[in-house]
Amino acid sequence: MKTYKIGVIKGDGIGPEIVDEAIKVLDAVSVAQGFNLKYDEMLLGGSAIDETGVPLPEETIQGVKKCDAVLFGAIGGPKWDNLERHLRPETGLLGLRKEMGTFANLRPAMVYDELVNASSLKPAVIQGVDIMVVRELTGGIYFGQPRELHEDEAFNTMIYTKEEVRRIAVVAFDIAMKRDKRICSVDKANVLEVSQFWREIVEEVAKDYPEVELSHMYVDNAAMQLIRDPKQFDVILTGNIFGDILSDAASMLSGSIGLLPSASTGKGVGLFEPIHGSAPDIAGQGIANPLATISSASMMLRYALNETVAADRIDEAIRKALAEGYRTGDIGDYDAKEICTCTEMGDIIADYA
Amino acid sequence: MKTYKIGVIKGDGIGPEIVDEAIKVLDAVSVAQGFNLKYDEMLLGGSAIDETGVPLPEETIQGVKKCDAVLFGAIGGPKWDNLERHLRPETGLLGLRKEMGTFANLRPAMVYDELVNASSLKPAVIQGVDIMVVRELTGGIYFGQPRELHEDEAFNTMIYTKEEVRRIAVVAFDIAMKRDKRICSVDKANVLEVSQFWREIVEEVAKDYPEVELSHMYVDNAAMQLIRDPKQFDVILTGNIFGDILSDAASMLSGSIGLLPSASTGKGVGLFEPIHGSAPDIAGQGIANPLATISSASMMLRYALNETVAADRIDEAIRKALAEGYRTGDIGDYDAKEICTCTEMGDIIADYA
Numbered sequence: 202m203k204t205y206k207i208g209v210i211k212g213d214g215i216g217p218e219i220v221d222e223a224i225k226v227l228d229a230v231s232v233a234q235g236f237n238l239k240y241d242e243m244l245l246g247g248s249a250i251d252e253t254g255v256p257l258p259e260e261t262i263q264g265v266k267k268c269d270a271v272l273f274g275a276i277g278g279p280k281w282d283n284l285e286r287h288l289r290p291e292t293g294l295l296g297l298r299k300e301m302g303t304f305a306n307l308r309p310a311m312v313y314d315e316l317v318n319a320s321s322l323k324p325a326v327i328q329g330v331d332i333m334v335v336r337e338l339t340g341g342i343y344f345g346q347p348r349e350l351h352e353d354e355a356f357n358t359m360i361y362t363k364e365e366v367r368r369i370a371v372v373a374f375d376i377a378m379k380r381d382k383r384i385c386s387v388d389k390a391n392v393l394e395v396s397q398f399w400r401e402i403v404e405e406v407a408k409d410y411p412e413v414e415l416s417h418m419y420v421d422n423a424a425m426q427l428i429r430d431p432k433q434f435d436v437i438l439t440g441n442i443f444g445d446i447l448s449d450a451a452s453m454l455s456g457s458i459g460l461l462p463s464a465s466t467g468k469g470v471g472l473f474e475p476i477h478g479s480a481p482d483i484a485g486q487g488i489a490n491p492l493a494t495i496s497s498a499s500m501m502l503r504y505a506l507n508e509t510v511a512a513d514r515i516d517e518a519i520r521k522a523l524a525e526g527y528r529t530g531d532i533g534d535y536d537a538k539e540i541c542t543c544t545e546m547g548d549i550i551a552d553y554a
Numbered sequence: 555m556k557t558y559k560i561g562v563i564k565g566d567g568i569g570p571e572i573v574d575e576a577i578k579v580l581d582a583v584s585v586a587q588g589f590n591l592k593y594d595e596m597l598l599g600g601s602a603i604d605e606t607g608v609p610l611p612e613e614t615i616q617g618v619k620k621c622d623a624v625l626f627g628a629i630g631g632p633k634w635d636n637l638e639r640h641l642r643p644e645t646g647l648l649g650l651r652k653e654m655g656t657f658a659n660l661r662p663a664m665v666y667d668e669l670v671n672a673s674s675l676k677p678a679v680i681q682g683v684d685i686m687v688v689r690e691l692t693g694g695i696y697f698g699q700p701r702e703l704h705e706d707e708a709f710n711t712m713i714y715t716k717e718e719v720r721r722i723a724v725v726a727f728d729i730a731m732k733r734d735k736r737i738c739s740v741d742k743a744n745v746l747e748v749s750q751f752w753r754e755i756v757e758e759v760a761k762d763y764p765e766v767e768l769s770h771m772y773v774d775n776a777a778m779q780l781i782r783d784p785k786q787f788d789v790i791l792t793g794n795i796f797g798d799i800l801s802d803a804a805s806m807l808s809g810s811i812g813l814l815p816s817a818s819t820g821k822g823v824g825l826f827e828p829i830h831g832s833a834p835d836i837a838g839q840g841i842a843n844p845l846a847t848i849s850s851a852s853m854m855l856r857y858a859l860n861e862t863v864a865a866d867r868i869d870e871a872i873r874k875a876l877a878e879g880y881r882t883g884d885i886g887d888y889d890a891k892e893i894c895t896c897t898e899m900g901d902i903i904a905d906y907a
């Protein structure tokens with residue numbers, strides 16, 4: 202039987218609860234589809250700090266390289282907020298992304314018909330929204346040098362090289378070819394040199410994709426258009442920090458940040474994680490929404506392992522559960538038949554998948 | 555009779571149309587309230603490039619210094635988009651802000667009850683929203699050095715000095731004291747040194763305002779919360795580029811970017827402008843919404859000239875016109891009795907003011 206090795210990073214806060222449910226679902230579909238998943242647990246973030254003193258242990262760096270894909274929950278929490286920067290949970294995550302070379306962060310923002318009332322936006326504005334945010338993940342101001350904190354001033358550097366922009370643009374154009382063939386590249390080229398550069402390289406890459414329609418939008422306008430008329434977008438291509446902001450904004454179209462998955466791919470092993478954080482305030486209460494993580498597991502099957510049927514089974518199971526009115530608390534106000542705990546929702550999806 | 559000298563920069567695109575209507579309204583209230591306004595027209599942006607070769611002529615720099623306040627429309631357009639950076643309209647505007655020392659950009663995002671259906675967000679989510687975004691305007695990555703564009707890479711620098719953060723924080727706290735006494739400072743302190751610095755200085759300033767409740771939020775989360783539950787915010791304090799993005803997002807709560815004014819103040823003369831751009835696509839058609847500019851004129855009366863009653867008259871006139879169903883095209887779908895041209899809307903407000 203085909204066996205895949207999956208790195209599992211549960212992380213902090215609600216991380217362990219939601220990852221456990223995703224594994225439950227993965228086990229169900231792998232049995233049904235006749236392949237095998239071997240899990241290898243690794244530490245990252247706060248729990249890594251507690252156990253090893255650093256947020257990204259060397260063992261994790263080496264470990265992920267031996268996997269076919271990595272499933273990740275979430276990290277961080279108030280307990281570790283006041284550590285020095287190099288010891289913080291987030292620094293571990295950024296380091297892991299960099300080590301794994303996962304420069305392309307794919308963040309779908311889609312609206313489940315079943316939850317069209319769950320958003321703060323009007324149903325007519327969001328029904329049918331299907332956006333793919335392609336965010337550059339290992340460059341830009343997140344990693345730019347120099348970066349310094351002094352008594353009287355502090356600064357960071359937003360920098361992009363030609364190769365960094367080119368390769369993320371290629372990812373976006375390849376994805377656009379499989380979708381509606383429209384890319385909106387988001388920058389602030391009217392003010393920033395780094396954005397002007399970004400725009401030029403994207404234009405260059407576009408020449409290899411004559412079928413794809415490319416447009417450009419300033420980031421302030423994009424934040425506005427995502428709220429005004431999100432259906433205008435197919436693929437949004439943008440840099441690290443703009444992508445961070447815009448993908449979180451876009452997540453609100455779906456009604457809850459607890460629903461949306463992400464895939465980070467690049468040179469080698471891919472990293473699959475919900476776009477939400479570790480929600481320390483509700484950790485351990487069993488009320489977290491595991492659907493974003495289960496959805497991330499589906500993206501892992503589809504993009505990293507090429508187990509398309511298994512991925513489809515999960516996506517279908519999620520839709521079915523939502524259509525039947527199963528809801529976790531975060532989406533509990535909308536056409537709910539039954540409010541589920543985290544575990545109950547995992548059970549239902551595993552059952553339907 | 556008291557006489558104020560008002561610098562007038564009409565700018566490009568719809569700029570001239572909307573500024574003309576604001577002047578019409580200013581004239582009406584100044585007569586009614588017994589003061590005199592003397593207008594001094596100056597060039598900026600594309601029209602300045604066309605007439606003088608540069609986007610910010612020396613005459614304008616000198617001119618604004620002699621005014622009591624400056625009313626500004628909008629600049630930019632495709633005609634000037636491919637000029638070198640130092641010759642672009644936007645560079646002129648950034649230069650003017652810097653020359654005038656207007657480091658504090660106040661961007662109210664409020665929802666007119668009369669237009670509660672005009673937003674893409676549900677009425678229940680936005681009714682009663684009243685946010686003041688305090689954006690730092692003359693620092694950060696917009697002005698940071700070094701900034702370079704090379705063949706193979708490009709970069710900008712996001713930098714803040716202690717004094718820059720301190721003075722904008724003081725503005726925000728002073729404003730909060732006159733409002734609901736709550737400030738949410740927005741940064742990305744989990745990743746950026748410059749944000750960590752920002753947070754520390756804001757905390758320091760907060761000590762002088764024990765009555766004000768200060769919270770911090772990451773910019774990605776803030777973009778999300780503005781859509782999820784905007785009523786949680788009173789004053790939002792943030793840096794230049796985050797403020798650019800968030801204030802545009804916040805403008806969507808009101809239903810149209812054509813409604814919202816802004817005031818830029820600082821060391822000397824203040825600059826008052828709508829938050830929207832020059833909308834070259836609809837320029838000259840007479841369909842632009844002048845309300846944001848008229849509202850900016852009201853902010854000018856209130857904050858720069860201390861003519862509070864005149865400002866109140868304008869704000870009341872806008873509400874009355876909206877309540878009676880007068881709408882420009884951008885808000886024409888919502889409870890409209892009559893769709894007005896730009897000039898007609900100006901006439902109505904001038905009449906009611």
Ligand SMILES: CC(C)[C@H](C(=O)O)[C@@H](O)C(=O)O
Nearest residue numbers: 291294295445476744745774
């Ligand atoms: C936790 C943080 C460093 C991270 C980021 O900003 O990349 C998160 O917001 C995300 O978007 O995955």
Ligand SMILES: CC(C)[C@H](C(=O)O)[C@@H](O)C(=O)O
Nearest residue numbers: 391392421644647648798829
């Ligand atoms: C035109 C542009 C330079 C400007 C900015 O980004 O500051 C505009 O978007 C604004 O917000 O006033």
